[in-house]
Amino acid sequence: MEETLKYDPKSSLILDLVEEYINHYLYEEAETLLKDYLKDSPITPRAIKLWMRIAELQKDFEKYKKLKEKYEKIEKIYFEEKIKVKEKELLKGKKEIEGIKELDDFPFIEIKEGIEIFLKGLGLGNVKKIIAEDKNAILYIRKNEKWREIKFKENTKFSNVTWIMKSIEKIE
Protein backbone atom coordinates (compact mmCIF):
# COMPACT_ATOMS: atom_id res chain seq x y z
CA MET A 1 0.00 0.00 0.00
CA GLU A 2 1.34 3.41 -0.90
CA GLU A 3 2.03 5.76 1.99
CA THR A 4 0.95 9.39 1.62
CA LEU A 5 2.78 12.22 3.34
CA LYS A 6 0.54 14.85 4.87
CA TYR A 7 1.60 18.48 5.14
CA ASP A 8 0.84 19.99 8.50
CA PRO A 9 1.51 23.75 8.45
CA LYS A 10 1.65 23.80 12.26
CA SER A 11 4.38 21.19 12.58
CA SER A 12 7.67 22.47 13.93
CA LEU A 13 9.28 20.26 11.29
CA ILE A 14 8.40 23.10 8.93
CA LEU A 15 11.25 25.02 10.52
CA ASP A 16 13.64 22.24 9.47
CA LEU A 17 12.31 22.64 5.96
CA VAL A 18 12.82 26.42 6.14
CA GLU A 19 16.41 25.80 7.17
CA GLU A 20 16.82 23.40 4.30
CA TYR A 21 15.51 26.02 1.84
CA ILE A 22 17.98 28.58 3.25
CA ASN A 23 20.85 26.11 2.86
CA HIS A 24 19.86 25.76 -0.79
CA TYR A 25 19.75 29.55 -1.33
CA LEU A 26 15.94 29.55 -1.73
CA TYR A 27 15.46 32.59 0.48
CA GLU A 28 12.08 33.78 -0.87
CA GLU A 29 10.61 30.29 -0.63
CA ALA A 30 12.01 29.93 2.87
CA GLU A 31 10.45 33.22 3.94
CA THR A 32 7.05 32.35 2.43
CA LEU A 33 7.06 28.99 4.19
CA LEU A 34 8.09 30.60 7.46
CA LYS A 35 5.33 33.23 7.22
CA ASP A 36 2.75 30.52 6.49
CA TYR A 37 3.97 28.57 9.50
CA LEU A 38 3.75 31.62 11.76
CA LYS A 39 0.13 32.29 10.76
CA ASP A 40 -1.00 29.40 12.96
CA SER A 41 1.95 28.71 15.24
CA PRO A 42 3.38 30.67 18.15
CA ILE A 43 6.45 32.71 17.36
CA THR A 44 9.56 31.12 18.87
CA PRO A 45 13.17 32.27 19.18
CA ARG A 46 14.17 29.64 16.60
CA ALA A 47 11.62 30.91 14.04
CA ILE A 48 12.77 34.52 14.48
CA LYS A 49 16.42 33.45 14.26
CA LEU A 50 15.71 31.75 10.90
CA TRP A 51 13.89 34.86 9.68
CA MET A 52 16.87 37.00 10.74
CA ARG A 53 19.18 34.69 8.78
CA ILE A 54 17.01 35.08 5.68
CA ALA A 55 17.01 38.88 6.03
CA GLU A 56 20.78 38.90 6.51
CA LEU A 57 21.37 36.73 3.44
CA GLN A 58 18.99 38.95 1.44
CA LYS A 59 21.04 41.93 2.71
CA ASP A 60 17.84 43.53 3.99
CA PHE A 61 19.47 45.11 7.04
CA GLU A 62 16.45 47.20 8.01
CA LYS A 63 14.36 44.04 8.29
CA TYR A 64 17.21 42.29 10.10
CA LYS A 65 17.36 45.08 12.69
CA LYS A 66 13.60 44.94 13.35
CA LEU A 67 13.68 41.15 13.63
CA LYS A 68 16.64 41.33 16.01
CA GLU A 69 14.69 43.67 18.32
CA LYS A 70 11.77 41.25 18.20
CA TYR A 71 14.11 38.33 18.89
CA GLU A 72 15.55 40.00 21.98
CA LYS A 73 12.06 40.68 23.35
CA ILE A 74 10.90 37.12 22.70
CA GLU A 75 14.05 35.59 24.11
CA LYS A 76 13.55 37.58 27.32
CA ILE A 77 9.94 36.37 27.63
CA TYR A 78 10.99 32.77 26.98
CA PHE A 79 13.78 33.04 29.55
CA GLU A 80 11.42 34.48 32.18
CA GLU A 81 8.84 31.79 31.47
CA LYS A 82 11.49 29.09 31.77
CA ILE A 83 12.55 30.44 35.16
CA LYS A 84 8.92 30.64 36.31
CA VAL A 85 8.36 27.00 35.39
CA LYS A 86 11.55 25.93 37.19
CA GLU A 87 10.55 27.94 40.27
CA LYS A 88 7.09 26.41 40.24
CA GLU A 89 8.66 22.95 40.10
CA LEU A 90 10.96 23.81 42.99
CA LEU A 91 8.18 25.17 45.20
CA LYS A 92 5.58 22.53 44.25
CA GLY A 93 4.72 20.28 47.15
CA LYS A 94 6.74 22.22 49.72
CA LYS A 95 4.63 21.74 52.83
CA GLU A 96 6.17 24.68 54.68
CA ILE A 97 4.90 27.22 52.13
CA GLU A 98 1.59 28.87 52.99
CA GLY A 99 1.14 31.02 49.91
CA ILE A 100 2.77 32.83 47.01
CA LYS A 101 1.71 36.14 45.50
CA GLU A 102 2.99 38.94 43.28
CA LEU A 103 3.44 42.48 44.57
CA ASP A 104 3.64 45.60 42.43
CA ASP A 105 5.90 47.52 44.78
CA PHE A 106 8.59 47.15 47.41
CA PRO A 107 7.09 45.18 50.32
CA PHE A 108 8.06 47.67 53.05
CA ILE A 109 7.16 50.90 51.33
CA GLU A 110 7.46 52.99 54.54
CA ILE A 111 11.23 52.52 54.69
CA LYS A 112 11.90 52.16 50.97
CA GLU A 113 13.35 55.67 50.60
CA GLY A 114 15.46 55.37 53.75
CA ILE A 115 16.89 52.02 52.63
CA GLU A 116 17.63 53.26 49.13
CA ILE A 117 19.42 56.40 50.34
CA PHE A 118 21.39 54.38 52.90
CA LEU A 119 22.49 51.67 50.46
CA LYS A 120 23.24 54.13 47.66
CA GLY A 121 25.20 56.36 50.01
CA LEU A 122 27.40 53.46 51.07
CA GLY A 123 27.65 52.12 47.53
CA LEU A 124 26.01 48.79 48.31
CA GLY A 125 23.52 48.53 45.41
CA ASN A 126 19.83 47.64 45.25
CA VAL A 127 17.86 45.17 47.35
CA LYS A 128 17.18 41.95 45.45
CA LYS A 129 15.87 39.62 48.12
CA ILE A 130 14.30 40.10 51.53
CA ILE A 131 13.48 37.79 54.39
CA ALA A 132 11.06 39.11 56.98
CA GLU A 133 11.34 37.09 60.17
CA ASP A 134 8.44 37.22 62.58
CA LYS A 135 5.83 34.67 63.62
CA ASN A 136 5.73 33.68 59.97
CA ALA A 137 8.81 34.08 57.81
CA ILE A 138 8.24 35.70 54.43
CA LEU A 139 10.64 35.64 51.52
CA TYR A 140 10.47 38.39 48.90
CA ILE A 141 12.23 38.06 45.57
CA ARG A 142 12.54 40.86 43.05
CA LYS A 143 11.77 39.94 39.45
CA ASN A 144 11.69 42.64 36.76
CA GLU A 145 10.59 45.46 39.05
CA LYS A 146 7.92 43.24 40.63
CA TRP A 147 8.23 41.40 43.92
CA ARG A 148 7.17 37.83 44.58
CA GLU A 149 6.10 37.06 48.12
CA ILE A 150 6.55 33.52 49.46
CA LYS A 151 4.92 33.17 52.84
CA PHE A 152 5.99 30.31 55.09
CA LYS A 153 3.90 28.56 57.72
CA GLU A 154 4.44 29.33 61.37
CA ASN A 155 7.41 27.55 62.96
CA THR A 156 9.14 26.90 59.64
CA LYS A 157 12.85 26.58 60.34
CA PHE A 158 14.84 29.60 59.24
CA SER A 159 17.29 27.28 57.48
CA ASN A 160 14.43 26.02 55.25
CA VAL A 161 13.66 29.60 54.24
CA THR A 162 17.28 30.35 53.34
CA TRP A 163 17.56 27.02 51.53
CA ILE A 164 14.58 27.92 49.32
CA MET A 165 16.02 31.41 48.77
CA LYS A 166 19.37 29.97 47.67
CA SER A 167 17.71 27.35 45.46
CA ILE A 168 15.73 30.08 43.66
CA GLU A 169 18.93 32.10 43.33
CA LYS A 170 20.58 29.13 41.61
CA ILE A 171 17.77 29.00 39.02
CA GLU A 172 18.52 32.62 38.10
Add this chain to the structure above:
Amino acid sequence: MKKIEYLESIVKIPGIRGIYVFDENGKEIYRESTFSRDKEYYKLLVESFLKNKEKFPEILYLFTEKHLLILAHNEKFFKGFLISISFKDINLGLLRIKIKKFLNID
Protein backbone atom coordinates in the same frame (compact mmCIF):
# COMPACT_ATOMS: atom_id res chain seq x y z
CA MET B 1 26.33 38.81 79.05
CA LYS B 2 25.63 42.52 78.83
CA LYS B 3 24.10 44.13 75.74
CA ILE B 4 27.29 45.94 74.85
CA GLU B 5 29.33 42.73 75.11
CA TYR B 6 26.90 41.06 72.75
CA LEU B 7 27.32 43.85 70.25
CA GLU B 8 31.07 43.53 70.52
CA SER B 9 30.82 39.81 69.85
CA ILE B 10 28.67 40.52 66.76
CA VAL B 11 31.29 42.93 65.44
CA LYS B 12 33.89 40.16 65.68
CA ILE B 13 32.00 37.88 63.25
CA PRO B 14 34.03 37.78 60.02
CA GLY B 15 32.26 39.70 57.26
CA ILE B 16 30.64 42.38 59.45
CA ARG B 17 31.05 45.89 58.06
CA GLY B 18 28.97 47.87 60.52
CA ILE B 19 26.68 47.68 63.53
CA TYR B 20 24.53 50.65 64.57
CA VAL B 21 22.18 50.67 67.52
CA PHE B 22 19.68 53.40 68.40
CA ASP B 23 17.37 53.82 71.36
CA GLU B 24 13.60 54.19 71.04
CA ASN B 25 14.00 57.91 70.32
CA GLY B 26 16.48 57.34 67.53
CA LYS B 27 19.52 58.40 69.54
CA GLU B 28 22.68 56.54 68.59
CA ILE B 29 23.87 54.32 71.43
CA TYR B 30 26.40 52.10 69.65
CA ARG B 31 28.28 52.37 66.40
CA GLU B 32 31.12 50.32 64.97
CA SER B 33 31.63 50.69 61.28
CA THR B 34 34.11 50.35 58.45
CA PHE B 35 32.35 53.09 56.47
CA SER B 36 33.66 56.60 56.85
CA ARG B 37 30.63 58.64 55.74
CA ASP B 38 27.69 56.59 56.98
CA LYS B 39 26.17 58.97 59.51
CA GLU B 40 24.57 61.27 56.95
CA TYR B 41 22.83 58.34 55.25
CA TYR B 42 21.23 56.38 58.06
CA LYS B 43 19.28 59.31 59.53
CA LEU B 44 16.27 58.95 57.22
CA LEU B 45 16.26 55.15 57.58
CA VAL B 46 16.19 55.37 61.37
CA GLU B 47 13.48 58.06 61.35
CA SER B 48 11.19 56.18 58.96
CA PHE B 49 11.68 52.91 60.81
CA LEU B 50 10.91 54.40 64.23
CA LYS B 51 7.80 56.06 62.80
CA ASN B 52 6.47 52.79 61.41
CA LYS B 53 8.05 50.09 63.51
CA GLU B 54 4.77 48.42 64.47
CA LYS B 55 4.42 47.44 60.80
CA PHE B 56 7.77 45.69 60.71
CA PRO B 57 8.81 42.16 61.51
CA GLU B 58 11.29 41.59 64.27
CA ILE B 59 14.15 41.03 61.85
CA LEU B 60 14.34 42.16 58.27
CA TYR B 61 17.13 40.75 56.10
CA LEU B 62 17.75 42.75 52.94
CA PHE B 63 20.10 41.18 50.39
CA THR B 64 21.85 43.16 47.68
CA GLU B 65 24.25 41.74 45.12
CA LYS B 66 27.11 41.44 47.64
CA HIS B 67 25.82 42.70 50.97
CA LEU B 68 23.29 41.94 53.65
CA LEU B 69 21.53 44.69 55.56
CA ILE B 70 19.69 43.62 58.71
CA LEU B 71 17.15 45.82 60.47
CA ALA B 72 15.99 44.54 63.85
CA HIS B 73 13.82 45.55 66.78
CA ASN B 74 11.89 43.90 69.54
CA GLU B 75 9.00 45.55 71.32
CA LYS B 76 9.33 43.43 74.43
CA PHE B 77 12.93 43.95 75.51
CA PHE B 78 14.74 46.10 72.99
CA LYS B 79 12.55 49.00 71.91
CA GLY B 80 15.25 50.64 69.82
CA PHE B 81 16.56 49.80 66.39
CA LEU B 82 19.57 47.80 65.23
CA ILE B 83 21.21 48.03 61.82
CA SER B 84 23.82 45.53 60.71
CA ILE B 85 25.75 45.60 57.46
CA SER B 86 27.81 42.66 56.35
CA PHE B 87 28.92 40.81 53.28
CA LYS B 88 26.25 38.48 51.88
CA ASP B 89 28.34 35.35 52.45
CA ILE B 90 28.63 35.92 56.21
CA ASN B 91 27.77 33.04 58.57
CA LEU B 92 24.09 34.02 58.62
CA GLY B 93 23.11 31.41 61.20
CA LEU B 94 25.60 32.76 63.72
CA LEU B 95 24.77 36.41 63.02
CA ARG B 96 21.04 35.71 63.33
CA ILE B 97 21.41 33.92 66.66
CA LYS B 98 23.58 36.70 68.08
CA ILE B 99 21.15 39.42 66.94
CA LYS B 100 18.18 37.47 68.33
CA LYS B 101 19.93 37.05 71.66
CA PHE B 102 20.77 40.74 71.73
CA LEU B 103 17.14 41.64 71.05
CA ASN B 104 15.96 39.42 73.89
CA ILE B 105 18.30 40.55 76.63
CA ASP B 106 16.20 42.16 79.34
